[in-house]
Amino acid sequence: MLRAWVRPLYAPALVILLSQEYGGSMDTEMREPTFWVLTVLAAGRNHGYALMAGAKELSEGRVDLKVATLYAALERLRKAGLISPDGDETVDGRLRRYFRITDSGIAVLASEVQRLEANARQARARLNPAAFTPVVGLS
């Protein structure tokens, strides 16, 4: 009897769990679209379409952002304080919203670059056994 009335609660419970998983802070790595958006903005303020084009160019075509994905990423980055809107301009009758990277964004990007470089160093050393000196505890 009780189980029958508890059953309707399974779906919302699952939704809560999934949303916590999705929105949780389990990720320690920066997603690639985020990385490229911050990287493009590190060169200066820019607008949405330029961010998409820049991310595609810098990633050599791997990251082909859709506008929906871009705006979801921009919203996430804005809420995290890594970027901020930097004014709207109308060009050729079209609104362009500009964004700039914040100090926190620069710090996070620099940290991610260091992490990637450290990873790459380790991988490169193992790909070149002649120059590889095993690290104690990792060999």
Place this chain on the structure above:
Amino acid sequence: MNPGDVNLPRTFSLVVPTAATHSAASVPERPVVGADTRTARFERLLRWYPAEWRKANGAAVVGILLDQADDRGSDRPGIGDSLALAVGGLRESFVAPGRVSRISFGSLTALALLCAFYFGVITWAPGIEFAGTVGPFTNPSIAAGILFVAAFAAALARRAPVSRVLAVVGTGVEVAVGILSEIYGWLGPGWTAVMLFVGLAFFAAFPPQGVRATLWSAFGLVAVVVLVTFVPVVWSAEGLRPVTAGVGFIVLSAITAGGIFVDRRLRRFRSGGSRTA
């Protein structure tokens, strides 16, 4: 700290298109389609997004879509973009984190108070054994009530998407319980309670935009509740049917007149405000 202060690898200092480099001069010639029609075609893609989001970001997103289409030499959105916008819009409507609007929060507060009254006073009857009773409650609406109270708690915890999903699921449960109650003759919930719960939960999940829409929605809910409460009662007495129709007409007219009166006052107030602004 400035962007230039960071010691980034050389490969990051590529030139990307900016307003200057990506100007109208570098854009391929546009297809021969009316600009308004073309823009409207792209704007339609954003219908999946909530009105609030469209108001904040719509023009900028349409600008990007038009730029993309120009580069492709097309006057239509790509299938990939259309699908991504549909998925993104649905996600923004139902899942994306965001603050709980005042109307949602107000509706959820009213819903929580209604739950406290309905389950604490109306349906609280320990010891009664009848078809459809659940524990100390006279009908299974408590299942929806738990979801509504959880939606209110989620709103208090600023978990807007969770709150919205719980309100929607609770609405479905309440409607199902109402229908089953009608079929199996349980001790409720009556359609008045169902409509109140469902109406408030619906406003919480899909809050009307703007004062006028909110007022008309509230009037609509009151009208529906009045109808489902009084009409069946009076209609059951055959001799009173003409009276029923008359009373119903008067009540609905009064509600509509009230709505129109408030709407006109509101519009007059707003137009006066804009003149002085």
